[in-house]
Amino acid sequence: MIPRASLWAGLIGGMLLSPGAPAKDKPPAFHVASITYRQDGKLDAGILQSCDVPGIITGEIQKRKLKTGASTELVLRIDRVTRLRGRPPPGPVAAGTELGLTLLAVGSKQMDQPFLCRKDGLVGTSDAAHCARVAKCSRTIAEQMTTWLSGS
Numbered sequence: 001m002i003p004r005a006s007l008w009a010g011l012i013g014g015m016l017l018s019p020g021a022p023a024k025d026k027p028p029a030f031h032v033a034s035i036t037y038r039q040d041g042k043l044d045a046g047i048l049q050s051c052d053v054p055g056i057i058t059g060e061i062q063k064r065k066l067k068t069g070a071s072t073e074l075v076l077r078i079d080r081v082t083r084l085r086g087r088p089p090p091g092p093v094a095a096g097t098e099l100g101l102t103l104l105a106v107g108s109k110q111m112d113q114p115f116l117c118r119k120d121g122l123v124g125t126s127d128a129a130h131c132a133r134v135a136k137c138s139r140t141i142a143e144q145m146t147t148w149l150s151g152s
Helices: 004-016 045-050 053-061 129-151
Strands: 030-043 072-085 094-106 109-122
Touching (some): 045 072, 045 129, 053 072, 094 129
Antiparallel strands (some): 072 094
């Protein structure tokens, strides 16, 4: 009988060294060079305290992959991170999160392009529950940016 650790090592090693496996991953489409908060923006302190909003946004945007070309440097501003609530209990409580970003620069080209996303759900009104919706909005905005930048 082959020990389980040896079996896993062999399987993993075989996957890593298999012929025809790509040598490199595709480079990210975007690199967030900087991200700031809007001074007069609508920013929910509870969400900002519970979630690493800039880290979530940066991580989700930088997951985008390029088919060809070089990575694009982005400068972003967080304009709004807010909680949206529906009716009070009893019963399901509608909760929502709104994320607003402005694309300030792409490489050396200055811009002022806003992007807004709203994600709703039932329950999940705690500050930490908004983190997942911030991540979903970040993915949505990354897709919107990709589409918008490919057309400009």
